[in-house]
Amino acid sequence: MKQYPNVFKFCVTCAYWTGCRTTDNFGTYVKVESDNVTGKCMAPMGKGWRGQDRRTNAYCSAYKKWEVLR
Numbered sequence: 001m002k003q004y005p006n007v008f009k010f011c012v013t014c015a016y017w018t019g020c021r022t023t024d025n026f027g028t029y030v031k032v033e034s035d036n037v038t039g040k041c042m043a044p045m046g047k048g049w050r051g052q053d054r055r056t057n058a059y060c061s062a063y064k065k066w067e068v069l070r
Helices: none
Strands: 004-005 029-032 038-039 052-057
Touching: none
Parallel strands: none
Antiparallel strands: 004 029, 038 052
């Protein structure tokens, strides 16, 4: 199990990432099975990564914090 703090601006903490993840009750971190988990980027059109698989620790300029995080 891998955890990422809510302040990291990685795909795993982004609202546009569709990978399998959970969070604690307080929204302070995100949990995934491993760093190898991928999810599709669903950032608005024109951001370059839309529809492509992205790993948990990837990032881009379209980052928007996942709503369940503080």
